[in-house]
Amino acid sequence: MDTDNLNRLVRDCFPDVSVDKELSRAITAGERAIPAFVRDWLISRYQTDDGVDNEGIRDFLAKHLPDKQQREVLRNQLLNSEELVLLDGYSVRVDLNRGDRVLRIPSLDLENGHVLPAIVEQSPLLLSEAYWGAGRLSYRPSDSGGEVWMTEFRPMQTAEVDLDYFIDQRKRFDTAQWVALLIRSMGYNPDAFGTSALVWMLARLAPLAHPRVNILELAPKGTGKSYVFSQLSKYAWLISGGFVSRARLFFDLSRRQPGVITKFDAVILDEVQTIKLSGEDVIGALKGYLESGEFRVMEHSGNSEAGFVLLGNIPIGPDGKPWGAGEANPSYFDTLPEWLRGQQATALIDRFHGLIPGWELPRLHRDHFAVGLGLRADYLGEVLHALRQRTEYSDFVASHLEVDGDVRDCKAVERFTTAMLRLVFPDLKRVDLDDFQRLCVEPARQGRAMIRDQLRLMDPEYSAKPMTVQVVA
Numbered sequence: 001m002d003t004d005n006l007n008r009l010v011r012d013c014f015p016d017v018s019v020d021k022e023l024s025r026a027i028t029a030g031e032r033a034i035p036a037f038v039r040d041w042l043i044s045r046y047q048t049d050d051g052v053d054n055e056g057i058r059d060f061l062a063k064h065l066p067d068k069q070q071r072e073v074l075r076n077q078l079l080n081s082e083e084l085v086l087l088d089g090y091s092v093r094v095d096l097n098r099g100d101r102v103l104r105i106p107s108l109d110l111e112n113g114h115v116l117p118a119i120v121e122q123s124p125l126l127l128s129e130a131y132w133g134a135g136r137l138s139y140r141p142s143d144s145g146g147e148v149w150m151t152e153f154r155p156m157q158t159a160e161v162d163l164d165y166f167i168d169q170r171k172r173f174d175t176a177q178w179v180a181l182l183i184r185s186m187g188y189n190p191d192a193f194g195t196s197a198l199v200w201m202l203a204r205l206a207p208l209a210h211p212r213v214n215i216l217e218l219a220p221k222g223t224g225k226s227y228v229f230s231q232l233s234k235y236a237w238l239i240s241g242g243f244v245s246r247a248r249l250f251f252d253l254s255r256r257q258p259g260v261i262t263k264f265d266a267v268i269l270d271e272v273q274t275i276k277l278s279g280e281d282v283i284g285a286l287k288g289y290l291e292s293g294e295f296r297v298m299e300h301s302g303n304s305e306a307g308f309v310l311l312g313n314i315p316i317g318p319d320g321k322p323w324g325a326g327e328a329n330p331s332y333f334d335t336l337p338e339w340l341r342g343q344q345a346t347a348l349i350d351r352f353h354g355l356i357p358g359w360e361l362p363r364l365h366r367d368h369f370a371v372g373l374g375l376r377a378d379y380l381g382e383v384l385h386a387l388r389q390r391t392e393y394s395d396f397v398a399s400h401l402e403v404d405g406d407v408r409d410c411k412a413v414e415r416f417t418t419a420m421l422r423l424v425f426p427d428l429k430r431v432d433l434d435d436f437q438r439l440c441v442e443p444a445r446q447g448r449a450m451i452r453d454q455l456r457l458m459d460p461e462y463s464a465k466p467m468t469v470q471v472v473a
Contacts, residue, residue, distance in 0.1 A: 003191075003372055009371040014170040017379040019043040021184060023052055025253055027061075034065070035163035036231035037189055038087070038156065044376055063154055064134070071108050078148060079138040086137060087156065089130030092120055095257050103150055106130075113137075115150040123155055128237055128260055132156040140447035161382045172429040175435050182423060184374030186228055187321070192368045197361050202275075202415075202423060203443050204228045204356065207266040207307030208236060208384040208394075210419035214307055214351060215447070218314040218322070218332055219358020225311045226270045233381030241274035246282045250289070251297040258333055259406060261289065261306050265385055268309040277339055283348060287342075290351035305388070310352075312336055316359055331457050332450075346459045353412035354447025355454070381431035387422045394418050401441060405467025407450055409441035413469055437471045447471045 010018045024039040042060065046053040065087045066074060074084060091104045091400070092115055101120055102258030125131045136152035170178060180190040183201060205228065207213045217332060219225050229236040238259045249260040249267070259265050269275050277283060286308075289295045294303045314335060315323035320330050332355075333341050340349065362368065375383075397418045403410040420440035425431045448467070455462040 002274040004137055006180060007373045009173065009177065010375075014242065014375060014379075017044070017376045018373045018378050019047070020052075021187060021372065021374045025187070025369060027057060035089075035132065037234070037376075037381060038065075040376040041156065041238040041378055046281060066107055067111060068107065074108060076329055078137065080148075081139060084135050084137045086133055087132070087134050089132050090126055090130050090135055090150070091131060092126040094127070094257065096255060104150075104152075105135070105148070106381055110148060113150065115153075116445075119150060120154045123153055125155075125234070125263055126153070128263055132234065135429055136326065146203060149295055156378070161379065161386050163386045166383050167426045170425070171429065173179070173438070175424065179424065179439070181374065182380075184370045184372060185377065185379075185380045186232060187370050187374075188224075189368055189370050193362070199443050200356050200358075200361060202439075203354070203420065205384065205423055205446070206354075206416060206419035207309050209382070209387055209422045210307075210415065211305035211388050212307050213266075213353055213415055213419045214290055215351075215354050215356060215416075216310045216312070217356040217358050218312050219356075219361060220316045220363065223358050223361045224364050225350070226268070229266065229268045229270075229309070232377050233265070233384065234378070235385050236268060237266070238268040238270055239275075240270040242276050243276050244269065245278040246280065247298060248286050249282065250285055250295045251300045251302060253298055253300065258302065261295070261447070262302060262304045262308050265388065266307045266309055267307050268311060270311045272312040272340065273309050273335065273337055275337065276324060283339060287340055287351060290348070308352075308374040311342070312340075314359065320359060322359055330453070332454055332460070341458075343389065343459045346455050346462070348460075349451065349458070350408055350455055353416045354359075354444060355450040356447060357450065360405060364395070387426065390422075392428060393421050396431070397421060400433070400436070401471045402471075402472055403467060405409050405465070406452075406463065409452060409467045412448040412451070413441075413444045413467070416447055420444060433471055441469060441471055 019040045020043065024036065024043045027034065027039045027042055027098070045053060046056045064085055077084060083368060086107055088107045089104060092435050093102050095102050101115050101117065104111050104117040105113050120126055123131065123133070133155040135150045138151055140149055141146050166215055171295060173181065179198060179202065182189040183198060183220050186201065188201065203376055204217070208216060217225050226238060226240070229238045247253065248259055249261050254257065285295050285297065290308060293305065294301065314332065317323040339345060397414055401414060403413045419444060424439050425436070452462070456464060
């Protein structure tokens, strides 16, 4: 790949929403972890004709995105009746006993702040976890000793996306350049990955690009499987370890609040070995949702377009394959939690559209991270969110793909293929069918075939008859 040529092309086509990913990665805020979309936003805000205003970034971070070593200084400013505007990953929980909305402010190590009800109404994602934005904070004396209030909140987001412009610019890139742009925008260096690895890296975006794509990824540690979801899009909700309840996922009857699956484009359970589902009712609700997009919790029913992603660590043998997954024992799920193992888990596993073989991806080193221009992470996240609303991609797949097999196999391959099509050929005007086969159809076919192979090992009732997938002109 000609790096200089790609940089010029990105700069010409996306001048307002492209950033130098290496410079973005270099931004730090002391002990604070900053998502990629925040770092990209800062680079874009302080970009100059000569480069980047590093002093301006440092001043902004010191004033609006402080590390925890400054928290006592900030608390003292609040106590002195000074207002603060802090960029942070805020969250709100509802305390019914107190009849109050409780605000969490990570940069201040504050768990019991307050927020105006209108702010929560305008930004309901605050009721989830770590919703990034600029909050105006003030201190109010009270009988109980004083309270910190959020009086204004501006979510961190790019300006309204012109999706048609994004789609139209695809024609100026050949397919290799376009894939390289997407990989760079994810934060990686496309030149450091082999062809197969690039495709599987891109497949990680599938649940963000198309409604209700459900995937599993099994990989050794250090391959970056959760990075994309935690760093790229505010429309992804990720939890690593702990208990996951039906109320948290779908609907909380006691609080009368919808769960996270109704608020995001993708819900991700990371490190599934440490995830505990609280009760069989979670499995039942999850199976129903993965099948139809609908759920029922007692008298409440709802629906969503969120995809579901499970990320698990898997031990790797000397041959680079999952440990013990040779001819004698080809099961990939032996180290996963009980709710994903054995015959009782097959009905749940069957509802996943594909498995990403993370063992085919390298452990990440410095050379694997992006150098050069890519799209701002917040911009790409908004584009993927907007692409989900377009129906023409499903029509294209219906016209150019024939799948013969189990109903769930057919649905899985078609849905996964459509997600990849949105990513690789958003304009649909110059779709090379060979590239469509290689970059869209084949990962969908392989991903579902691996799911099918695992199901057959877990339960002999699953047919050994292979599915056939064919691209038609």
